[in-house]
Amino acid sequence: MKNPYLPLPMRLVKNFVETEDKLIHTFTLEFLNEEDEKLFQYLPGQFAEVSVFGVGEAPFGIASSPTEPGHLKFSVAKVGVVTTTLHQLPEGTVLGVRGPLGNNYPIEEFKGKNLVVIGGGFAFTTLRSLITYILHPDHRGDYGELTVIYGARNPGLLLYKDELAEWEKRPDINLVCTIDRPVEGWNGRVGFVPTVTKEVAPSAENAYAVICGPPVMIKFTMPVLEELGFAPEQIIMSLENRMKCGIGMCGRCNVGNKYVCKDGPIFTRAQLNQLPNEY
């Protein structure tokens, strides 16, 4: 019987300070055993439980894409015991990873469709995975137009700045970054994500919207998407809830009869409309 509680050993090869406020670090991990990497077959949108042995484990969305072999990436905010320890760990430390867990963005259904990816704050991790996956030369042809709207309070809080700069130059992605208030030296847009979404006005025709961000951003972006003609079935969301087991047994992450860990974390808005508003 395969033991779903046993983590695979991984080495922390990079502990990178991602944001100006230093509260988000991006961790790059490499498998200690080559065969483990073959076992760990994941798709954008899935998450994993990262163990700091002796301290505990916590679930994080996988920020790397399966098109980037050899390592996994997690961007983690410093909030609790496990994440604070993670932030202080020296490179070279051996950690554990359990996964991949949960479902993935419906990349098969996305094929042939235009995609509108909307992210806010540091909830951009699995969206980075999705965008990187789609932009890969093997996949880019399978998908239509790719529009990315990404907002943060200020430029220093945007994740993956180097990649954003590269995406900026590419003709096959329409990247719109925005910050809440004007800052000297910022040439991009200024304004909240809902407003900017309205301005960019992506068409709902033959399209899916993927949205991930703080609740308040989602709350005000939903009416905009509705106005643009996105039906609940065309809006894809990713939920977060406190988790322990990640496999539908420990009983805490449920929303109604669905477990975020096992049935999610990816749900369509139509699916969420059927569930109680308890997340």
Add this chain to the structure above:
Amino acid sequence: MLLVNKGQFTDWLNQLIQVYQVYAPVKEDDYFCFKKINSGDQVTLNYTNSKVPPKEVLFPRSEKLFCYRYENGGVQLTEQIDESKKIIVGLRPCDAKSFLLLDGVFNSDKYHDPYYLTRRNNTVLVGLGCNQPAATCFCTSLGGGPFATEGLDLLLVDIGDRYVVEVLTDRGRELLSGLELPAADQEAQEAARRVKEGAALSTQVNLEGLKSKLDVIFYDPIWDLIHEKCLGCAACTYTCPTCHCFDIVDEAEGNEGCRIRNWDACMFPLFTLHGSGHNPRPTGKERFRQRVMHKFKYFVDNFNAIACVGCGRCIINCPVNLDIREVLAEIQGSEVRSDKQ
């Protein structure tokens, strides 16, 4: 049906202890609990039910999942799976049924919990029928009964100085091999029948239509009142045979340690508290609703069965007499409004 006298039964337990870990009801202070016994004399089968259900034999309050040790630049993990052969003797039919419900949780289509399932596969269940159900028992409302056999390998029926033994599975039959018990004679069978007839339950819970009510009751104001006297102590969940929520924590000493899981409960605010400070179930109202909805709606949606066996422990152990039978009756008696946020 076979027959065994009580003296012989104790001898049999002493034989089984040589081969199996035998768990049975043992008196402790003024209550009973399932303990691993070293001698048949320790067992008291003249009891109503245990304080904590025997689920803790298969799913302990606290157990090691694995141990880790940092060495040679890597980490060594050692699984801690309990493969010992066990017997639970004297468990009540309601508790036997609870294992069938837990099986669904720990053996899902996608994930299998090796800790629970290994113990489960290695454990034989010898049930004891309930000659005198308690005033808090309502198993018959949930499809069970004082002498229900579902989930058991053997069922004992106490007829005074002897037990009538109902053999229900091959595993049960094997356990008895070497005992050469006589078949129950007509007199014993008649005595067993009388005992069963005399075991009447005093309460019934009307569950008809409950599910369709719960389907549309999430936002109903009924929850504002129904939870009010609940203290959130979680005695109900800790003593529930179908509750299975757990927490996972690490314990470390130097460069080694272990990962442990402990029972946890949906009645605690920390159970769902996010790192951000947000809590999807911030007050007693949401937590109490979760407990009722999980057992009587969500579990039904997911496993086509109610996650309650009517053992009555949550009623007996509640410090403020919050009675699940009354809660269900109140829901049943309420007028269902359309469920709008």
